[in-house]
Amino acid sequence: VVLLTSMNLLAALVLICATADxxxxxxxxxxxLLEERSSDGKLVLHIHDDLTLNLEQATVAAPQLRVIxxxxxxxxxxxxxxxxxxxNLYQDRQQLATVEVKRRENNAEITGIVGPNHRIEPAPAxxxxxxxxxxxxxxxxxxxxxxDKAVPFMEKVKGSPLSARDDYNSxxxxxxxxxxxxxxxxxxxxxxxxxxxxxxxxxxLLNSVNLRLSDMQSPMVSLALxxxxxxxxxxxxxxSYRLEYDMTTLTKFQKYGARKRAEFGNPDILxxxxxxxDSYGNWGSRSTGIAYVGGVxxxxxxxxxxxxxxxxxxxxxxxxxxxxxxxxxHDGSGPTSYIEGHPGATSCSWNEGYIMSYVDxxxxxxxxSYCSLLxxxxxxxxxxxxxxxxxxRTRNVTRKYPxxxxxxxxxxxxxxxxxxxxxxxxxxxEKGDHCKLSCKYTEGNGYYSRWYSTIKDAPDYSSCGENxxxxxxxxxxxxxxRKNSTGRRRR
Numbered sequence: 001v002v003l004l005t006s007m008n009l010l011a012a013l014v015l016i017c018a019t020a021d022x023x024x025x026x027x028x029x030x031x032x033l034l035e036e037r038s039s040d041g042k043l044v045l046h047i048h049d050d051l052t053l054n055l056e057q058a059t060v061a062a063p064q065l066r067v068i069x070x071x072x073x074x075x076x077x078x079x080x081x082x083x084x085x086x087x088n089l090y091q092d093r094q095q096l097a098t099v100e101v102k103r104r105e106n107n108a109e110i111t112g113i114v115g116p117n118h119r120i121e122p123a124p125a126x127x128x129x130x131x132x133x134x135x136x137x138x139x140x141x142x143x144x145x146x147x148d149k150a151v152p153f154m155e156k157v158k159g160s161p162l163s164a165r166d167d168y169n170s171x172x173x174x175x176x177x178x179x180x181x182x183x184x185x186x187x188x189x190x191x192x193x194x195x196x197x198x199x200x201x202x203x204x205l206l207n208s209v210n211l212r213l214s215d216m217q218s219p220m221v222s223l224a225l226x227x228x229x230x231x232x233x234x235x236x237x238x239x240s241y242r243l244e245y246d247m248t249t250l251t252k253f254q255k256y257g258a259r260k261r262a263e264f265g266n267p268d269i270l271x272x273x274x275x276x277x278d279s280y281g282n283w284g285s286r287s288t289g290i291a292y293v294g295g296v297x298x299x300x301x302x303x304x305x306x307x308x309x310x311x312x313x314x315x316x317x318x319x320x321x322x323x324x325x326x327x328x329x330h331d332g333s334g335p336t337s338y339i340e341g342h343p344g345a346t347s348c349s350w351n352e353g354y355i356m357s358y359v360d361x362x363x364x365x366x367x368x369s370y371c372s373l374l375x376x377x378x379x380x381x382x383x384x385x386x387x388x389x390x391x392x393r394t395r396n397v398t399r400k401y402p403x404x405x406x407x408x409x410x411x412x413x414x415x416x417x418x419x420x421x422x423x424x425x426x427x428x429x430e431k432g433d434h435c436k437l438s439c440k441y442t443e444g445n446g447y448y449s450r451w452y453s454t455i456k457d458a459p460d461y462s463s464c465g466e467n468x469x470x471x472x473x474x475x476x477x478x479x480x481x482r483k484n485s486t487g488r489r490r491r
Contacts, residue, residue: 024140028123030133031110043090043101047114047138053097055090060207062179066227066265067195075263076408077460078195079471082225085199091207093214096366098207100200107134112204116366117141119312142313172381175220177390178296178326180206181267182228184309188275189230191309201310202228208312209319212355212366216373221380223322224390226265249304250290257302266391268297269325272304273314289314291321293329293336294379297387301325316355316365323356327379328372331357343378345371408459413439416454427462427470428455435462435470 027048034052035044043055061082068077091098099112099120109122119139126135182202192198206223213221257270264270291303303321307314328345329336331354335344345356348371353361356372368376380387409425417423420441428438435458442451457473458464464475 023142026137026139028126029120029136029138030129031108031120031136032133033108045099045101045108045110047110047120051095051114053092053095053099053114055092055097055099055101057086058089058091058098058207059086060089060203060210060223060225061085061199062224062226065199065225067199068227068229068263070230070232077263079460080195080199085196085203089203089207091211093211096208096211098204098211100204104134105132107132109134110136111200113141113208113312113315114138117143141315142308142311143316173219173388175222176380176388177222177224178269179226179265179267179391180223180269180271181226181264183231183270183272184228185272185274186230186232188273188307188309189228191275195228198228199225205307205312205315205318208315209322212319212368215367216376219377219380221326221376226267229264246290250292250302253304254292254300254302258299268301268387269295269322270302271318271322272302273309273318274304274306275309289317289321291324293324294327294339294342295325296327296379297383319355323368323372323376326376328356328368328375331369331371339379339382341378343371343374345369345375347371409437409462412437412456412459416456417441427458427464429464429475433475435464435473435475437462
């Protein structure tokens with residue numbers, strides 16, 4: 001029996017103040033690969049005399065990543081190869097480093113995070129050494145001081161989202177992959193030189209969270225990026241110093257996420273990243289992060305945070321907000337009232353300075369307390385198999401693929417021939433498997449007629465044959481595969 005009950009859904013609101021401390025000057029370095037062991041894919045990368053990274057492959061991108069672009073009158077989805085992106089991503093667990101390694105002859109270009117407080121990027125304007133080593137700059141990351149207030153949020157929902165269930169009592173997996181879709185405002189997204197650079201940055205950002213989740217065992221938990229949206233219509237955003245406007249933003253974004261969930265690939269978490277104050281001029285020296293506590297895999301699966309695009313200034317706040325979504329209260333706080341049996345965090349002191357506190361005492365600030373680990377485990381187990389299944393490993397490329405609009409082909413052709421009545425839009429195949437869109441109309445009557453046509457790129461997921469669809473310009477088979485959750489029975 002499903003009852004309509006009033007639930008007190010907690011949201012955590014985070015206000016961040018920019019640090020007043022001056023940053024270190026960028027350090028010029030010439031990274032070099034010291035050792036490569038192809039058998040296990042590990043690399044030893046020397047950054048400078050005080051920093052050497054022992055790198056292993058990182059996996060954070062789903063096999064297929066969707067990039068959703070909002071055009072003037074249509075939304076277009078493009079698919080990118082997540083395996084190709086993962087192939088260049090490496091991590092050092094001890095150093096909390098995640099980098100992209102691009103091979104350049106016998107050397108490499110390095111981009112990403114090389115420690116909790118530093119990032120690295122190539123310096124193309126500077127000359128290489130005679131040895132061919134590529135110049136890079138190591139920058140100090142500008143972290144922000146954080147102040148927090150927990151805000152109760154009243155909402156009517158059907159039943160308890162975390163009521164006891166057979167799944168929790170009988171089965172739990174060894175590993176849970178939490179699928180995350182990111183929505184970036186246009187100012188934030190425009191900082192990147194194209195979708196691939198945005199995806200790489202998002203993967204490095206999320207993998208930084210994964211490294212901080214690595215203490216989680218039984219189950220192991222990791223985040224997987226399944227896509228990103230360049231959002232131009234940001235009608236759900238409210239910019240104000242007053243707290244109630246931020247609650248309005250969260251509420252509107254939750255409704256936005258409910259409408260778009262299928263289009264985004266049914267993620268477990270929907271997270272919004274916004275540009276800094278100079279994007280809109282309204283955030284000033286304060287920025288916000290906000291998320292529902294325990295919202296993962298529910299209709300309240302959304303959160304928002306600020307990050308300076310390309311600079312990784314939001315690593316901590318993104319980690320903190322995702323911690324809330326995974327079920328964490330602040331250290332020292334009691335259990336969330338609407339989650340039956342929630343363990344809370346009263347046994348962990350706020351002053352110990354773990355991730356779910358804002359006291360910074362060094363290493364603890366990059367770790368979740370045992371209370372946080374317990375809360376995340378509890379909430380994820382209670383969510384059940386629907387949350388544990390890895391949907392993004394299913395290749396769902398059909399004419400009904402989320403994000404494809406059946407009228408999109410005709411809309412494209414209408415832009416080419418806006419005044420023609422007998423217009424035809426048809427997907428054609430050229431040069432073997434290349435998808436194109438033919439926009440065609442005819443003129444004349446009786447014994448004489450003439451046709452005119454223009455060839456455009458076919459939109460992704462247009463049907464191009466039996467069980468086939470256009471993906472990134474090629475006609476491919478729509479193969480559907482599902483991964484069974486691995487796990488064990490609870491004794």
